[in-house]
Amino acid sequence: MKQTTKFVLALAALSIAPTLAHENHGHASFSAGEPGDPKKPARTIEITMSEMDYEPSRIAVKRGEQIRFVLRNVGKEDHEFLLATTKENLAHAEVMKKHPHMEHDDPNGVRLAPSKTAEILWKFTKAGTFEFSCLIPDHRDYGMVGHVTVK
Template sequence: MKTRIVVGAALAVALITSVPVHGHEQHRSRGYAAGEPGDANQPSRTIEVLLSEMEFTPARIAVSRGEQIRFVLRNTGKEDHEFLLATKKENLKHAAVMKKHPHMAHDEPNGVRLGPGKTAELVWRFTRPGTFEYSCLIPNHREYGMTGHVTVK
């Protein structure tokens, strides 16, 4: 009897862990609204963004269309934080997924999750004009105001 319970539990774990978490994989087939991953060897300039409870500094960035930005992201807070660059609509949709899967790992060039005291770099080329959002989609962080905007002219 114990053997069946162990085997059943192992099968349940295998099934749960094999189900993909939706939210990031849709970009691979259609691209990114805010542009595309940049060339780390050719950034136009570097912008440092500090992530802390519950804000980004700076909260507003202006760039030119075609410009490549190396974002140096520093979590100066005491909690994990994210930087996810997309449209507001995409971030709201993704935030709903994050409520169900708060520890979702990010494997996209337009986003990163950082633990306290950690630093990461993200290089992005802005190919489309408009206003885009960077947001922390860890549940409740966005709701408490952890958003910023990039205006591309």
């Protein structure tokens, strides 16, 4: 089977996973919580992304809190913000090495070109430590990782 075909099949499987989760559990399942509700209040946290750095790189939130992340790429390269567990991000980083121009269309992640801004609205429903990282090849390896502690 050609690599392109395998990739297309893998993407198809990933694209139906939220649908299957929706059918089985009532909503898509994410390790760090769930997409936020724009009708409810949220605390805003601005994060700047630059070459191999997030500022701030450590964030503390309360379980049940809704956060509006305002993400600004102030660097000279594309950067990502993908909120998940370390294990999930490491697995996704391996896929990104094979497909470095992959775009994300997930409520817990975004890829931004230089000088661009985006928002992610997220409700932290689970306690623990989660990470946000840039999975563009080599960026995570060079330290582009941040952490969210949910208490």
